[in-house]
Amino acid sequence: MDLFASPARHQPLAARMRPASLDEYAGQQHLLGQGRPLRVALEQGALHSMIFWGPPGVGKTTLAKLLATLADAHFVTISAVLAGVKDIRLAVDQARQHAAQNGRQTILFVDEVHRFNKAQQDAFLPFVEDGTLLFIGATTENPSFELNNALLSRARVYVLKSLDEQALEALLDRALTDVERGLGAHRLDITPQARSVLIGAADGDARRVLNLLEIAADLVADGGTIDIELVGDLLNDNRRRFDKGGEAFYDQMSALHKSVRGSDPDASLYWFVRMIDGGCDPLYIARRVVRMASEDIGNADPRALTLCLSAWDVQERLGSPEGELAIAQALVYLACAPKSNAVYKGFKMARQDVASQPSLEPPLHLRNAPTKLMKELGYGQAYRYAHDEPEAYAAGEDYFPEEMEPRRYYRPVNRGLELKIGQKLDYLRGLDAASTSKRRQEKR
Template structure:
């Protein structure tokens, strides 16, 4: 028996730590309490046994495959998996047949789990539809891309979408601590000595990827002499990235925050300093370029629409010429955005519109704004009374309303007095004056208000 146990232990040592530590119950599944906590949808589904097909959307390494396997284990049903990267129509047909055979043999439904489901083309995605509808299997797809853009509407209508959040540093650290103390699947028998700061370093360096964090931990502990982890072990694994997480410097996300706030605060010096700090710490320059695009929209907007183009051009230059000259292009864009006039009017207007749409009923599109491609649509009044702006004085249909009647007086975009938005504000003021002078009435105005008046 001792020899057999020794062989099994030796064999398991070849299994990566991340695979050994894969959660075996919901209590071990961290970072997704919004879905798996008490009373939350995925926990209720498991506890009730009433399952539906769904899509798990989230970054790599945060538990999409793990949850599908947990569900299979909890419900004691057959688990079939395909990777959209490696599979074709033949593999899909084979998986369908396996699911059918399992139903005949066991009387139970199977789970068909598709990793990277967005990699399947339209016809491949369509191949699942009849089998989802007739219950041949419970379909679970995993994707790192936005399902609204990458998956067919027909598939989305048959499967709910659950967004997995990026685990926090504390979530990742709890997994590392579990791996260090678990004597059956983890490293508990070795009694690894590692200080709390180094665990923070590894957890932050993983950037929300639990699998990556466990891989870091496994390599670090393999390098440690006498099972004592020191700073050199951490540096050997993380390389230059260690500096950004070192306790002598600032945490990476604090640096990103300082960079963003420097640009927003019109400080080119501060922005350049924090950009240099991030690059020195091993940050991907394109991460900074992406942040500049967000700043161009969120903090500058229409005060200087050129800011977004400048940021895009800097990204393009980096892709074409590489880091040496490309970093200078990103620095140039950083200075331009820092010196540009600032406005968050578009950002605030969009947030308000999204809040309203989420909280209000789905009002119908007014008839005069509806498309009328057929005679039937025209007979139903679609497009009736629409005023073609180019045929109106100043190419503006004064007094016309482009919102549903129930929210006709709502105002979202309110330009600032800075940069180009000052001109935009002047034009919008003039347009409202034309509206108030117009005799055109689309709907009765609540309380006799003039169109364009503030509420």
């Protein structure tokens, strides 16, 4: 072994293969293609503060370094995982020194900027505002939720996408043939099947495909072939992209919920399996499935709620895979069941009224009177016991506060059991109208 070999030789393949120019950069043609906004800004030398938002391994850090190189700017990088306000101040001091000594602009790149709290994000603002530095933040989380509005107003957000198969193919080819930085000196071959599986397992992540390729290369001799059996052994515990606390989590959960609401059992199963494959806790999904039963099926099929609770119970009692099958059964049932959000809408309307009105007291006739004083004050007087009324219904009775006009929150749909519920409520309202009319005539 040559102890004095260049340290770069011992860097991971993904680090060695970082592109040195825009021509080597893989993907993001919607930003860097001819005439696209970021490409135009580069060509015109009109760099500005920006946020790169995208999943892991799509080239956020690499693109920031390329921008600094093309702009001949001093590049400073900090990670929000480890850094604090002290590091921000140090970067500002460096920026001022470079500006004073050689007139060079400084680009401050903040990796995982969403991990900075609001106060730390505010620390950038005056230096971005006065041009001391250009700010580039990288995040896997939605900037709308994770970054200050003040910071967002001073930086343009660019969305980076997962790399497509064509971009990953080109990256693999370059890594296999590049003698200086890649694996070209090893003269490796890869079968079409192994290539296809490797690219699929990367799930749009450039770093991941290069890491997998490097591991595979270490397991074959120079001049050898990476075949499907070798790749299969590497991917025994492969997981699709699924950040348990990030954007992918909420996107996939949203897709699952909307598939159920849209009465598509097949898509519902697909998104459920995607989340399980990515490592999501089945109990979390079970809890959300119970929510779907009330929000989207409601009283159109009340059995749905019972089935979902049973599926949750099976998951808790038996674990996987039996519990996952029970959750899948519940999801298919929900997707195929008649839909109603009448309870959900009514609940939201009632909450809005409660939030916008003062604390109205229950009318006296609806209050209990367990003491003599309460009875003397009129508690419970004139209350009509429904079971003693014709058809066990006190027609014309008002159960709302006296200061509030009765409202209709629950409006059953004409599907499933709610069709009959709606007919029943219409009948009872007819009795109310008749009772009210009769009382008015008696008063005359």
